[in-house]
Each structure stands twice: as structure tokens, then as C-alpha cells.
Amino acid sequence: MGRLARFGAIAGMVVLAGSPALAQQKTLTVAGYGGSWEQQLRKQVFPAFEAKHGVKIDYVAGNSTDTLAKLQAQKANQVIDVAIVDDGPMYQAIQLGFCGKIEGLDKADLYPAALFKDDKAVAVGQTGTGFMINTKTFKDKGWATPTSWNDLKDPKFKKLLVIPPINNTYGLYTLMMFARLNGGGEKNIEPGFKVMKADINPNVLVYEPSPGKMTELFQSGQAQIAVWGTGRVQAFANTGFPVDFIYPKEGAPILLASACPVAKASANPLANEFIKTLISAPVQTAFAKEMGNGPVNTKVDVNMPELKMAPVGVRAKLVIQPDWNAINAQREDWTKRWNREVER
Known part of the structure; x- marks a missing residue:
């Protein structure tokens, strides 16, 4: 050149x-x-x-x-x-x-x-946080639709319940709600851990963080009820699978x-x-x-x-606003304790 x-x-x-x-x-x-x-x-x-x-x-x-x-x-x-x-x-x-x-x-x-x-x-x-249920299974078995966070304790859900782990907001909210329902809350999480260990753990099939695996567990029939968010449940329902979202009467924490x-x-x-x-x-x-x-x-x-599942309109009244300042100040300690005492 x-x-x-x-x-x-x-x-x-x-x-x-x-x-x-x-x-x-x-x-x-x-x-x-x-x-x-x-x-x-x-x-x-x-x-x-x-x-x-x-x-x-x-x-x-x-x-x-x-x-x-x-x-x-x-x-x-x-x-x-x-x-x-x-x-x-x-x-x-x-x-x-x-x-x-x-x-x-x-x-x-x-x-x-x-x-x-x-x-x-x-x-x-x-997104609102509440329950996803397999509506076909609930109908076939004649089970009543759950209306309360306390319904997750029901022995008929033994090894049929899926909850995301605590490093996922849905798992964290589950712990928070059981603390709130038992005299505690974001600033006193002890009652939440007590209920999770004694009453919820026996029903948990797996603490699953993956959205893909969550839907697979329902498709395979291994899981029939889960703690999840409105958007995730709606997207799953849109595929034609028989699931619905339930707002617990005590409230649905907003995400x-x-x-x-x-x-x-x-x-x-x-x-x-x-x-x-x-x-x-x-x-x-x-x-x-x-x-x-x-x-x-x-x-x-x-x-x-x-x-129809989203936290808008009248459903917005069921939304709970968590205290994130209190949660984040303790979240690392809660996670270590969860891994040690709950998800063993």
C-alpha cells in the first residue's frame, strides 16, 4: 500500500x-x-x-x-x-x-x-405475594380454597407446599408474615422462625428459588400449593395450566x-x-x-x-408495605439463621 x-x-x-x-x-x-x-x-x-x-x-x-x-x-x-x-x-x-x-x-x-x-x-x-394453587387438584380432592397464611400449616399439604428460600423476597415475606401473625414483625422475627420450624417445614417439599423449577414442580404434580407472586402466577396461568392466585385475608406484601x-x-x-x-x-x-x-x-x-390477579383496584387494599429499613438491617443474620435452622 x-x-x-x-x-x-x-x-x-x-x-x-x-x-x-x-x-x-x-x-x-x-x-x-x-x-x-x-x-x-x-x-x-x-x-x-x-x-x-x-x-x-x-x-x-x-x-x-x-x-x-x-x-x-x-x-x-x-x-x-x-x-x-x-x-x-x-x-x-x-x-x-x-x-x-x-x-x-x-x-x-x-x-x-x-x-x-x-x-x-x-x-x-x-406484584402481590400470596398463594398459588393447582385449582384442578383442589377441586378433585374437595379441598377448600386457602384464605389465610395459617392455612399453610394444614397437614394435608404435607410435602405438597413450595416456598422460595429466604434469599428470595417471597421466602422472606413468608417468614415476616408468620412473625406479624404471632405478635412479632420486622423488628421481632422470632415468632416467624418458631412457626416456620414447627408448623411449616413439615409441609414443605422444597425451598425453590428458580421460577422455571417452580412451574415444573406443579406440572409434574409434585407440588399443589406455593407462596409466589401475582405476576409469576398469572404468567403460568397464561400457559393454560390450572393455577390461580389467592390473596390471604391478613394481607399480601407488595414486591x-x-x-x-x-x-x-x-x-x-x-x-x-x-x-x-x-x-x-x-x-x-x-x-x-x-x-x-x-x-x-x-x-x-x-x-x-x-x-385480574394483580394488586390493582380493589385488590390494592389487601397490599402490605414491609419495613425494608428494619429488614435490611437484619437480613444477613436472618439468612444465616434460616440456613442453619429452617432449610437444613
């Missing part, structure tokens, strides 16, 4: 490198839930976002405590750009400095419950799926755009229709049949 040609090639490379499209980071790493959440993100969000922004999304599936652990392990060199976790771990992530501010967040169309202090995160879906842009020196500006896409009315509508997720955007019609 002659000197002139070489100069032209180098000049061309400089021009290309300086163009905005190529200057952008070409990969956006998103860490979030597996199961129906991952399926819907890959279907409803990723293709259009990748095409619009010329980016490839690298998705890392895991439960909220897994994602928080990754943020802690990578704090010297964060790989994740967007973290999607439950509200409890999100408060921890913010406190630990892992979340940056969401730039350009338009709050006009969002429910107040979706907002976090200083725009360090935003809720992307609302807010939440997203934040990870704070780091080379923060990808597309992290903010991705989060704003998640809370947009079209995506929130799709999440509602496909997963039964309670929307955070006020422009979504909450009267759609796909939200």
Missing part, C-alpha cells in the same frame, strides 16, 4: 472512530430476573431497543440477591449497566452506592409508589420489581434509555398482558382481564 493510500485508510479510521454511532459502547449488560421476566424482555424489549440504539444487550439472569452479590463482587470494575432487582435489595444497592441517578426521568405518568429517593431507581412492576443504572466511571448512557423504555406505557402494557404485572405507568388500563 502506498503512502497516500495508507494515509487515506488511517484518516478514514479516525473519522469512523469519531462518529457517534461507533463511539457508543456496543454492549449493554442488564442483570435481572429469569423465567417469564427474561422471556418477555427478550420478546418485548430487546429487539426494538437493540435496533434503535445499535447495541447488543447481554442479559445476566439471576434472583435479586444474586445480582446484588455480583454488584458487590465487581464494585472495583462494574460490568453490569442496568440492575433489575426486588425493592428490598434495591434499597441496599442504593445505600451501598451501586446506583447512579436516572437522567431525564419523566415522573408525570408514574405512580408515586414507583419512585425512589433522588431518582436512584424506579419500580418497573408491582416492587425495580431498575437502576449502575454507577461507574464509564457509565453507559443507554442504561438510562433502557430503564425509561421499561417504564413506558407500551412496555408496561405488554408486561401487564403477558405477565400480569401491576403497571407503574398511570396510562396503562388496569381493568384489562390480564390484570
Whole structure:
């Protein structure tokens, strides 16, 4: 290659490198839930976002405590750009400095419950916590529909009950509710551990964290009742499997799926755009229709049949707001004790 040609090639490379499209980071790493959440993100969000922004999304599936652990392990060199976790771990992530501010967040169309202090995160879906039952089995056996958290103690559910472990919000909420029902609560968890060990453990088939395995246990007939969330149960029911969600009369703790842009020196500006896409009315509508997720955007019609399980409308009155400050101050100790005394 002659000197002139070489100069032209180098000049061309400089021009290309300086163009905005190529200057952008070409990969956006998103860490979030597996199961129906991952399926819907890959279907409803990723293709259009990748095409619009010329980016490839690298998705890392895991439960909220897994994602928080990754943020802690990578704090010297964060790989994740967007973290999607439950509200409890999100408060921890913010406190630990892992979340940056969401730039350009338009709050006009969002429910107040979706907002976090200083725009360090935003809720992307609302879920109530209660029971999933196999309606066909309950009908065939003539079993009454459970109405109370205390119904999980019933001996007829021996080795038929599935509860996620304590590192999953649904498992944590189960412990919390039994503490509340027996004179304790978030600041006195002792009664909860007592009930879990004496009355609930004999009925538990397995403490299962995986959404995929949870549905498999029902499909195989091994499990007939579980503690789970409205969105997960609705997504499962949408496949045609005979399950329904039950709101316990004592209340259904609310779970807010939440997203934040990870704070780091080379923060990808597309992290903010991705989060704003998640809370947009079209995506929130799709999440509602496909997963039964309670929307955070006020422009979504909450009267759609796909939200019949979601904590919206009259069902919102059954929602309980946990004290996350009290929980997070003790969660590590509770987890160690759970692993030692409950899930042995």
C-alpha cells in the first residue's frame, strides 16, 4: 500500500472512530430476573431497543440477591449497566452506592409508589405475594380454597407446599408474615422462625428459588400449593395450566420489581434509555398482558382481564408495605439463621 493510500485508510479510521454511532459502547449488560421476566424482555424489549440504539444487550439472569452479590463482587470494575432487582435489595444497592441517578426521568405518568429517593431507581412492576394453587387438584380432592397464611400449616399439604428460600423476597415475606401473625414483625422475627420450624417445614417439599423449577414442580404434580407472586402466577396461568392466585385475608406484601443504572466511571448512557423504555406505557402494557404485572405507568388500563390477579383496584387494599429499613438491617443474620435452622 502506498503512502497516500495508507494515509487515506488511517484518516478514514479516525473519522469512523469519531462518529457517534461507533463511539457508543456496543454492549449493554442488564442483570435481572429469569423465567417469564427474561422471556418477555427478550420478546418485548430487546429487539426494538437493540435496533434503535445499535447495541447488543447481554442479559445476566439471576434472583435479586444474586445480582446484588455480583454488584458487590465487581464494585472495583462494574460490568453490569442496568440492575433489575426486588425493592428490598434495591434499597441496599442504593445505600451501598451501586446506583447512579436516572437522567431525564419523566415522573408525570408514574405512580408515586414507583419512585425512589433522588431518582436512584424506579419500580418497573408491582406484584402481590400470596398463594398459588393447582385449582384442578383442589377441586378433585374437595379441598377448600386457602384464605389465610395459617392455612399453610394444614397437614394435608404435607410435602405438597413450595416456598422460595429466604434469599428470595417471597421466602422472606413468608417468614415476616408468620412473625406479624404471632405478635412479632420486622423488628421481632422470632415468632416467624418458631412457626416456620414447627408448623411449616413439615409441609414443605422444597425451598425453590428458580421460577422455571417452580412451574415444573406443579406440572409434574409434585407440588399443589406455593407462596409466589401475582405476576409469576398469572404468567403460568397464561400457559393454560390450572393455577390461580389467592390473596390471604391478613394481607399480601407488595414486591416492587425495580431498575437502576449502575454507577461507574464509564457509565453507559443507554442504561438510562433502557430503564425509561421499561417504564413506558407500551412496555408496561405488554408486561401487564403477558405477565400480569401491576403497571407503574398511570396510562396503562388496569381493568384489562390480564390484570385480574394483580394488586390493582380493589385488590390494592389487601397490599402490605414491609419495613425494608428494619429488614435490611437484619437480613444477613436472618439468612444465616434460616440456613442453619429452617432449610437444613
